[in-house]
Amino acid sequence: MHDPAQPDARRPERSSAERSADHAAIDRLSGELLPALIAKLGATGLGELEVREGAWRVRLRRPADGTSGTASRERRPGDRERSARSAGGGSTAHGHAGLTPVGPGREARDGHDGPSDRDARDGRDGRDGRDGRRIVASSPAVGVFQPRPEARAGTKVRAGDRLGSVDMLGIPQEVVAPVDGVVGASLVEAGDAVEYGQELILIEFASSSPEA
Amino acid sequence: MFRKILIANRGEIALRILRACRALGTEAVVAYSEADRESLPVQLADEAICIGPADARRSYLSAPAVISAALVTGCDAIHPGYGFLSEDEGFADVVAAHDLTFIGPPAAVLERFASKAGTRQLLAAHGLPTIPGSDGMLRDEMHALDEAERIGYPVLIKPSAGGGGKGMRMVRTPRELESALKVCRSEAKAAFGDDSLYLEKWLDENRHVEVQVAIDRYGHGVHMGERDCSVQRRHQKILEEAPTPALSDAARADLAERAVRAAVAAGYENVGTLEFLVDATGAFYFIEINCRIQVEHPVTEMLTGLDLVATQIRIAAGEPLGFSQADVTMRGHAIEFRINAEDPAHEFRPGAGLVERYHAPGGPGVRMDSHLFTGYDVPPFYDSLIGKLIVWGPDRATAIARGRVALDELVVEGLVTNVTIHQALLANEAFLEGRMTTNLLDRVGSAAFLAAAARS
Numbered sequence: 001m002h003d004p005a006q007p008d009a010r011r012p013e014r015s016s017a018e019r020s021a022d023h024a025a026i027d028r029l030s031g032e033l034l035p036a037l038i039a040k041l042g043a044t045g046l047g048e049l050e051v052r053e054g055a056w057r058v059r060l061r062r063p064a065d066g067t068s069g070t071a072s073r074e075r076r077p078g079d080r081e082r083s084a085r086s087a088g089g090g091s092t093a094h095g096h097a098g099l100t101p102v103g104p105g106r107e108a109r110d111g112h113d114g115p116s117d118r119d120a121r122d123g124r125d126g127r128d129g130r131d132g133r134r135i136v137a138s139s140p141a142v143g144v145f146q147p148r149p150e151a152r153a154g155t156k157v158r159a160g161d162r163l164g165s166v167d168m169l170g171i172p173q174e175v176v177a178p179v180d181g182v183v184g185a186s187l188v189e190a191g192d193a194v195e196y197g198q199e200l201i202l203i204e205f206a207s208s209s210p211e212a
Numbered sequence: 213m214f215r216k217i218l219i220a221n222r223g224e225i226a227l228r229i230l231r232a233c234r235a236l237g238t239e240a241v242v243a244y245s246e247a248d249r250e251s252l253p254v255q256l257a258d259e260a261i262c263i264g265p266a267d268a269r270r271s272y273l274s275a276p277a278v279i280s281a282a283l284v285t286g287c288d289a290i291h292p293g294y295g296f297l298s299e300d301e302g303f304a305d306v307v308a309a310h311d312l313t314f315i316g317p318p319a320a321v322l323e324r325f326a327s328k329a330g331t332r333q334l335l336a337a338h339g340l341p342t343i344p345g346s347d348g349m350l351r352d353e354m355h356a357l358d359e360a361e362r363i364g365y366p367v368l369i370k371p372s373a374g375g376g377g378k379g380m381r382m383v384r385t386p387r388e389l390e391s392a393l394k395v396c397r398s399e400a401k402a403a404f405g406d407d408s409l410y411l412e413k414w415l416d417e418n419r420h421v422e423v424q425v426a427i428d429r430y431g432h433g434v435h436m437g438e439r440d441c442s443v444q445r446r447h448q449k450i451l452e453e454a455p456t457p458a459l460s461d462a463a464r465a466d467l468a469e470r471a472v473r474a475a476v477a478a479g480y481e482n483v484g485t486l487e488f489l490v491d492a493t494g495a496f497y498f499i500e501i502n503c504r505i506q507v508e509h510p511v512t513e514m515l516t517g518l519d520l521v522a523t524q525i526r527i528a529a530g531e532p533l534g535f536s537q538a539d540v541t542m543r544g545h546a547i548e549f550r551i552n553a554e555d556p557a558h559e560f561r562p563g564a565g566l567v568e569r570y571h572a573p574g575g576p577g578v579r580m581d582s583h584l585f586t587g588y589d590v591p592p593f594y595d596s597l598i599g600k601l602i603v604w605g606p607d608r609a610t611a612i613a614r615g616r617v618a619l620d621e622l623v624v625e626g627l628v629t630n631v632t633i634h635q636a637l638l639a640n641e642a643f644l645e646g647r648m649t650t651n652l653l654d655r656v657g658s659a660a661f662l663a664a665a666a667r668s
């Protein structure tokens with residue numbers, strides 16, 4: 001998630017100037033860039049973003065819980081109802097819910113949770129529980145969804161376990177659990193057409209310990 | 213006619229195709245990448261489907277994703293727009309294998325015209341003069357050097373696949389050729405997945421003139437006149453206009469008639485563009501055919517009043533053209549300005565980001581094809597084209613005057629655009645007198661060109 005590329009560790013000596021430059025870079029990354037990056041990731045619905053600051057690099061990747069996609073959204077002309085951005089202003093509920101909070105990312109997430117929580121309570125986004133524990137396995141492709149019979153609701157799964165597949169022109173693309181947990185409700189039926197990134201199956205945490 | 217069309221593209225052309233579908237009364241589904249979720253075509257579409265991540269290779273360039281999206285949404289045809297999969301005969305083939313129609317020439321026709329060298333031979337056999345070039349694709353460095361020697365320097369290295377100036381370099385010496393070959397190969401490979409290159413004689417002072425044709429499945433073909441695309445920066449078109457100031461009316465008619473006759477005879481189908489180089493004496497040489505709708509098609513639409521995208525869709529659906537050459541009348545003069553999010557002050561570096569305020573110009577003879585809106589966040593992953601401003605006037609002088617007004621009126625706050633280069637062009641003597649050649653900008657460099665315009 002939070003993946004600072006080490007400056008060349010083989011380099012034997014580093015001057016204090018270099019060290020302080022590194023520290024400044026890390027401070028800037030964690031203090032300014034990362035929160036902005038997280039907001040950006042939430043707002044754009046992108047899967048991955050990367051920034052560089054000097055020799056340091058941070059890559060932020062959304063786990064495969066996807067964004068707020070719904071298959072082939074049918075709309076009336078002029079209907080401006082939009083998914084990700086309109087749901088939570090610049091900092092969306094979906095975007096942040098999808099990010100596993102780590103280090104500075106956690107602060108950013110907490111800092112932005114207010115409006116998202118209000119949105120959820122207002123019922124603007126009924127599909128998001130906003131208890132901070134909702135994780136969803138999302139579609140890796142556009143195609144037809146088939147659940148894996150072994151992965152029925154209540155089954156304990158580990159991150160990476162197959163929950164089903166999305167058939168894209170006869171090629172099955174695996175739907176996997178993004179985290180360890182228990183298979184929850186399915187948001188689509190077997191044989192449904194789904195789009196890339198669409199939420200398919202809820203994953204509940206096995207542990208009930210409340211998250212900060 | 214098709215029941216429902218999947219639009220497998222983005223930006224202004226996705227919007228343009230959506231509008232054509234609506235005018236034809238055909239349903240449309242906009243296929244989009246994650247990065248385009250908030251884009252205007254997606255917002256305006258009745259139906260939209262996410263086909264993959266921002267990376268075009270996994271979305272707009274992914275044939276399985278595009279075809280799967282068409283199938284699950286119940287489409288019976290796919291419009292590829294320009295770029296991406298629009299000239300990929302392999303894609304057209306797979307589309308047909310899934311009982312879908314590729315909106316463009318049928319796969320067999322695309323295949324016939326897939327190789328630029330082969331196309332030149334084919335159209336030469338049907339009476340079009342061609343520019344001297346290498347004997348087929350360049351096998352290796354030795355072959356390239358030998359062929360360049362035979363053709364005579366300067367020569368232009370060109371990729372067999374694709375267009376848009378990628379993988380293209382003009383070289384004046386064997387040494388330049390050697391170093392440019394590698395770059396062109398890797399650029400062509402990255403852009404088109406095909407690194408075959410060929411050589412063409414380079415004419416230092418040339419004009420780029422292209423003829424728009426439309427040919428139905430039954431061999432009825434018309435031309436819609438020509439467009440002059442001589443204003444280029446590093447082989448990328450920036451401004452297009454019609455009619456060309458380079459040729460007399462008689463020469464223009466001759467060029468267009470010969471082009472459509474050759475294209476019909478060679479078995480071309482659907483809308484297409486035959487590109488020519490015109491030298492200082494007015495002699496023209498066929499260089500390549502574009503088997504797709506082109507960025508600059510609105511120039512022709514302004515002159516003829518025809519809807520080229522709708523025509524393209526109707527032909528792909530098997531309808532007869534429905535009009536003859538005598539019905540194609542061209543009136544006045546039109547100019548298209550490509551508005552790109554790039555910075556003329558910094559080597560035309562492409563930009564992206566939030567459009568803080570957008571205002572499209574209007575008035576008589578002014579058309580803006582753009583997917584921008586205030587609050588739109590232009591993603592950094594794709595082409596820098598953010599809109600096309602097209603102006604029409606009863607004559608060239610009026611079109612230019614309207615162009616100046618419209619460029620001044622256009623507001624795109626938050627992004628740096630190339631509008632200044634267009635304003636400089638409209639103050640440039642060579643352009644105003646219609647004497648521009650393809651090296652107008654590159655000869656002096658765009659920075660010097662801008663500086664000169666600022667002084668005048």
